[in-house]
Structure formats: C-alpha cells, structure tokens
Amino acid sequence: MREVTVAATQMACGWDVQANIKVADQLVREAASQGAQIILLQELFERVYFCQEQHADYYKFATSADENPAIAHFTSVAKELGVVLPVSFYERAGNALFNSIVVIDADGHRSSIYRKSHIPDGPGYSEKFYFSPGDTGFMVFDTRFGRIGVAICWDQWFPEGARIMALKGAEILFYPTAIGSEPHDASINSRDHWQRTQMGHSAANLVPMVVSNRIGKEVVGNSNITFYGSSFITDGFGAKLKEADDHSPGVIVQTLDLDACNNNRLAWGVFRDRRPDLYGPLLSKDGGRD
Amino acid sequence: MREVTVAATQMACGWDVQANIKVADQLVREAASQGAQIILLQELFERVYFCQEQHADYYKFATSADENPAIAHFTSVAKELGVVLPVSFYERAGNALFNSIVVIDADGHRSSIYRKSHIPDGPGYSEKFYFSPGDTGFMVFDTRFGRIGVAICWDQWFPEGARIMALKGAEILFYPTAIGSEPHDASINSRDHWQRTQMGHSAANLVPMVVSNRIGKEVVGNSNITFYGSSFITDGFGAKLKEADDHSPGVIVQTLDLDACNNNRLAWGVFRDRRPDLYGPLLSKDGGRD
Numbered sequence: 001m002r003e004v005t006v007a008a009t010q011m012a013c014g015w016d017v018q019a020n021i022k023v024a025d026q027l028v029r030e031a032a033s034q035g036a037q038i039i040l041l042q043e044l045f046e047r048v049y050f051c052q053e054q055h056a057d058y059y060k061f062a063t064s065a066d067e068n069p070a071i072a073h074f075t076s077v078a079k080e081l082g083v084v085l086p087v088s089f090y091e092r093a094g095n096a097l098f099n100s101i102v103v104i105d106a107d108g109h110r111s112s113i114y115r116k117s118h119i120p121d122g123p124g125y126s127e128k129f130y131f132s133p134g135d136t137g138f139m140v141f142d143t144r145f146g147r148i149g150v151a152i153c154w155d156q157w158f159p160e161g162a163r164i165m166a167l168k169g170a171e172i173l174f175y176p177t178a179i180g181s182e183p184h185d186a187s188i189n190s191r192d193h194w195q196r197t198q199m200g201h202s203a204a205n206l207v208p209m210v211v212s213n214r215i216g217k218e219v220v221g222n223s224n225i226t227f228y229g230s231s232f233i234t235d236g237f238g239a240k241l242k243e244a245d246d247h248s249p250g251v252i253v254q255t256l257d258l259d260a261c262n263n264n265r266l267a268w269g270v271f272r273d274r275r276p277d278l279y280g281p282l283l284s285k286d287g288g289r290d
Numbered sequence: 291m292r293e294v295t296v297a298a299t300q301m302a303c304g305w306d307v308q309a310n311i312k313v314a315d316q317l318v319r320e321a322a323s324q325g326a327q328i329i330l331l332q333e334l335f336e337r338v339y340f341c342q343e344q345h346a347d348y349y350k351f352a353t354s355a356d357e358n359p360a361i362a363h364f365t366s367v368a369k370e371l372g373v374v375l376p377v378s379f380y381e382r383a384g385n386a387l388f389n390s391i392v393v394i395d396a397d398g399h400r401s402s403i404y405r406k407s408h409i410p411d412g413p414g415y416s417e418k419f420y421f422s423p424g425d426t427g428f429m430v431f432d433t434r435f436g437r438i439g440v441a442i443c444w445d446q447w448f449p450e451g452a453r454i455m456a457l458k459g460a461e462i463l464f465y466p467t468a469i470g471s472e473p474h475d476a477s478i479n480s481r482d483h484w485q486r487t488q489m490g491h492s493a494a495n496l497v498p499m500v501v502s503n504r505i506g507k508e509v510v511g512n513s514n515i516t517f518y519g520s521s522f523i524t525d526g527f528g529a530k531l532k533e534a535d536d537h538s539p540g541v542i543v544q545t546l547d548l549d550a551c552n553n554n555r556l557a558w559g560v561f562r563d564r565r566p567d568l569y570g571p572l573l574s575k576d577g578g579r580d
Contacts, residue, residue, distance in 0.1 A: 117565050117568050118560075118563045118564070118565060119563060120559060120563060121559065121563075122559060133565060134568075137568045137571075138568065138571070154563065157494060157558075157560050158494070158560065158564065158565075159449035159450075159452075159453055159490075159491070159494050160449075160453070160564070160565075160568075160569045160572060162449075163449055163450070163572060164568075164569070164571045164572060164577055165577075166577075167571055167572070167574065167575075167576060167577030168571070168576075168577035168578075169577070192527070192529065193493055193527040193528065193529075196486075196489050196490060196493040196527070196528040196529070197490055197493040197494045197528065198490075199486050199489075199490060200449075200486060200487060200488075200489060200490005200491060200493055200494060200528070201449070201490060201494075203483055203486040203487040203490055204447060204448070204449050204487045204490060204491075237482070237483040237486070238483065238486040238487065238490070239482065239483075239486070268447075269410060269411065269412060270408075270447050270448065271575075273408045273409060273410060273411075273444065274408070274448065274450070274575065275407050275408060275423065275448075275450075276572065276573045276574055276575060278407050278424075278427045278428065278450075278454075279450045279454070279572050279573055280573065281427070281428070281454045281457055281458070282450060282453060282454060282457070282566070282569050282572050282573075283566045283569055283570065283572075283573070284457065284566055285457075285561075285564065285566060286457060286458075287454055287455075287456075287457030287458035287459070288458075
C-alpha cells in the first residue's frame with residue numbers, strides 16, 4: 001500500500017504580493033502539519049485575478065521563474081518541510097507571456113515549466129489578452145511522492161488534457177484555478193458544472209484529482225468577480241472525498257492509496273480497450289478530418 | 291426555442307426474442323404517449339445478455355440488419371408513431387460479428403450502421419469473444435428531430451467517443467447499455483462511477499445525454515449478473531434531469547431545448563479554445579508519441 005497525503009488550499013488575494021505569499025505560506029504549513037506531502041496552491045495567488053479587465057500595464061507582473069518571488073519563497077519552504085509544491089505564476093519568456101506552473105519537489109528541485117494550454121476569453125476572464133496559449137503540451141512530473149499531472153484552470157474543462165496526463169502515467173491530477181461569478185450575467189453559477197466536468201475526468205481516467213480555487217470578491221476597474229472556492233479532492237472513481245465551502249480560507253487534506261488506484265485503473269480495462277486508430281477526429285476543430 | 295422530447299426505456303430480458311420485442315414495443319408506445327420523439331431502447335434487448343460466458347453456439351444470434359426481427363418490427367413502429375428509434379442488435383457481416391446499432395428515423399428510414407468501437411472483456415462481460423472492435427468510427431445521425439450521436443455501452447466510458455460525436459455536431463448523445471454487478475467480486479458496484487463518467491462527458495461537451503440500461507438478474511451457465519438499471523437523462527451541463535431506479539421496468543421522458551443547449555455550448559467557449567495541435571498523444575496507447 002503506497003499512501004500519499006495531498007492537500008488543496010484556498011484563500012482570498014489582494015494586490016500586495018508579499019502579503020499573499022505570507023497567507024499561502026501559512027496554509028502550506030497548516031496542510032503539512034496535517035500530514036500533507038503534495039500541497040496545491042491556487043492559480044496566480046500572488047495577486048488579485050487581474051485578467052478581469054485589459055490593461056497593458058499589468059504585463060509588468062510577468063517574470064521568469066528565476067525572478068519570481070513566490071517560486072523563490074516556496075522553493076525554500078518545500079525543502080524545509082519536505083513537501084511537493086506546484087507553484088503557479090505569470091511567466092515572461094522574452095516577448096512571450098504565459099500562464100505557467102513549476103513543480104517544486106520535496107528537495108527543492110524545480111521541474112521544467114508547464115504552460116497553460118487552453119486560454120479562456122470572456123467577460124471578466126480576459127486571459128487571451130494576457131497569455132499566449134502554452135507551447136509545452138501536457139506534462140507529468142516525477143516527484144518524491146509519485147508521478148503527478150498538473151494543468152491550469154481552463155485546462156480543467158478539457159477531457160483531452162486529463163486523458164493525456166493519465167496516458168503519460170499521472171497517478172494524481174492537480175488543477176489550480178481561479179473561477180467564480182460571471183460579471184455579465186449574475187444568473188450563471190458554473191460551480192456544479194465545473195465540478196461535474198472534472199469529476200468526469202477523474203472517473204473516466206480512474207485517477208484521483210486535487211483542485212484548488214480562490215475565494216473572495218475582487219474588484220478590478222469596472223468589473224467584479226466573486227470566486228466560489230469549493231476546492232475539492234476526488235478518489236480514483238471521481239467521487240468527492242473532501243470539499244471546501246465557497247467562502248472560507250483553509251486547507252482540505254486527504255490520504256490516497258496510489259497502489260489501490262493503480263490496480264483499479266488496470267482492472268477496469270479502459271486503457272486496454274482504447275481505440276487510437278479511431279481518434280483522429282480529435283485532432284480537428286470540427287471532427288471533420290480523420 | 292427548438293424543443294425535443296427524449297426518452298429512455300429499461301426492461302428485463304429473457305431468452306424469447308419475440309417476448310422481449312413485445313415488451314420493448316409496449317415501452318416505446320408508453321414513451322410516445324408521453325410525447326417522446328426520440329426513444330432509446332437498451333443494448334441487445336432481443337435476449338439475455340449472453341456474453342456472460344463464452345459459447346460459440348451463441349454466434350448464431352448474429353444477423354444482418356435486413357434479417358433482424360427487432361429492426362423489422364421497429365421500422366414499422368417508428369413510421370407508425372413518427373418517432374426516432376436507435377435499435378441495438380448483434381450484427382453478422384460475412385465472417386465478422388459486431389455489436390451494432392441502426393437509427394430508424396421517424397419516417398422509417400434506416401441509417402447506416404454504427405459498430406461499437408470499444409469492446410470490454412472481464413468476468414461476466416466476455417465481449418471480445420463475441421464482437422470484433424467496430425470499424426466505423428464514431429457517428430452522428432441526422433434525424434427528423436435533430437442531429438444525434440449514438441454509441442454503445444462500453445463506449446460510454448471513453449471521453450474520446452463523446453468528444454468526437456460532439457465535434458461532429460451531435461446535439462444529444464445516446465448510449466444503450468447492459469451493465470450491472472461483477473460476477474467475480476460482489477463488493478463492486480460501478481453504478482455511481484458509471485453515471486459520473488458519463489455526466490462528465492455531458493458536462494465537458496455541453497451536450498445532453500440519454501442512457502438506457504437493462505434491469506433484472508440473469509443467469510447464464512455458471513455466471514449471473516444483476517443489471518442495475520438507473521437509466522438517466524442529463525441536461526446540457528451534465529446534471530441529471532431524470533433517473534430510473536435499479537429494478538423497475540418503465541420509461542423516463544424529458545423535454546430538452548436544443549437551441550438553448552447550442553447557445554450555452556458556444557457561449558462557454560471550450561470548443562473555440564481546444565488545442566488539437568497538442569492532442570497528438572491521444573493517438574497513442576501510452577501517451578508517448580506525438
């Protein structure tokens with residue numbers, strides 16, 4: 001039995017980078033004190049979700065991984081506590097800007113960077129203005145506690161990404177995110193749709209999943225979003241094992257038996273029975289090309 | 291507003307083909323009387339789920355579509371009632387045997403045949419003995435009441451199939467199935483896992499879904515399965531709108547607003563933001579080839 005304890009954090013964010021890092025630090029330490037070995041922080045936790053409006057001035061938030069203060073801080077913390085920390089950041093690479101993540105292993109070693117593949121665009125979520133679509137492809141990371149798949153926010157809506165990470169041997173999927181109300185239509189509450197979609201990836205791939213989302217109402221210019229938290233952890237059949245509420249900061253912690261998950265995954269037979277010879281249409285936008 | 295009313299039936303099956311067709315006929319008429327326009331019958335409803343054990347003698351059950359009694363019967367019924375009926379059958383084509391389906395349109399016109407792509411194999415579900423993996427690829431069917439995607443049973447576990455049908459413009463997904471207990475391990479109850487996986491496809495593709503499963507305990511030789519019914523219908527966000535219980539014969543009927551579903555699907559933006567250029571690994575078994 002190979003047990004791993006995972007955690008998701010959720011918190012409200014302001015404009016003060018150091019203050020946000022301090023809150024995130026406290027949550028990571030809280031999760032570690034409860035035994036967590038892989039701890040997921042939410043997407044772009046260094047500041048307010050600035051993508052609500054389009055301001056070229058905000059491009060200045062982007063840095064290389066080496067220059068990013070959160071990565072520097074949590075590299076030390078990962079080593080100190082012996083925990084794995086995926087850290088989301090706004091990446092600048094030359095003249096290209098990405099929504100990226102680096103996985104810091106329990107010895108402080110930093111992985112290569114994953115760049116968010118799917119970039120949303122809509123009222124309040126103007127990400128195509130801030131980020132180029134990622135060019136790395138979906139990635140898995142070998143850490144002290146297992147091989148994990150990590151993708152970012154909007155990626156979580158796409159079965160393709162989850163499947164590719166599972167095909168590459170991901171034993172747990174991690175999705176840091178920032179999602180809440182829709183500024184143009186107060187009647188939309190995507191929370192259940194959001195959870196169902198991801199529980200479906202977890203169920204179809206027989207891989208447990210950890211999702212971390214922010215909370216709080218954030219105002220940027222003339223727009224505002226109330227983020228709905230509801231961070232959650234599933235088992236290897238897509239069932240929710242732990243779930244945070246929609247407004248409280250904190251951590252959720254869960255121990256998983258990865259050997260049992262791996263056995264169940266093979267026993268169910270779906271990976272054996274896949275038909276890549278029939279999946280050509282997935283490589284088109286409209287299903288029209290094989 | 292383009293409303294379509296759909297239904298799923300569920301029933302117990304015996305070895306008497308004509309008796310099963312009669313029960314199916316009654317359920318189709320019941321659904322039609324409640325306004326249903328597209329009515330889903332369960333997988334291989336002409337007889338007991340014979341795949342529990344491996345008997346070459348059962349190959350004789352396979353026929354061409356033209357020779358199949360259920361297809362003949364429901365071609366008349368579809369025309370009489372003005373309803374669309376996907377009809378599952380055991381297909382013989384030369385020396386090849388398939389688990390197939392034909393969609394009978396409301397005027398009695400028969401579609402080309404879809405052959406089940408994913409074939410399971412495990413204790414009690416010995417389908418690789420009876421069926422070649424389908425060679426048609428995933429299909430959509432233009433009917434009087436809309437463009438529908440239809441796949442079969444084990445296909446329902448695969449995000450790839452649902453996605454391809456959605457890419458090809460399916461407005462509703464239909465899955466006839468036969469699933470229940472696991473003869474080798476009474477502790478396994480896949481019902482919730484099964485529903486979650488499919489609700490995930492519905493949620494991720496923003497397409498409503500209709501699933502029809504059989505009920506009843508069937509004994510074949512030294513094996514037995516209790517089929518768990520739980521046929522269900524989702525909305526365009528993957529939420530269950532209607533659900534049958536695990537043991538009662540009957541129909542569930544639901545009216546869907548396909549225009550609203552289509553609008554929501556585009557408004558959510560996921561099809562716009564797909565990255566086929568990154569999905570190459572889906573065409574491999576192990577994620578290793580791009």
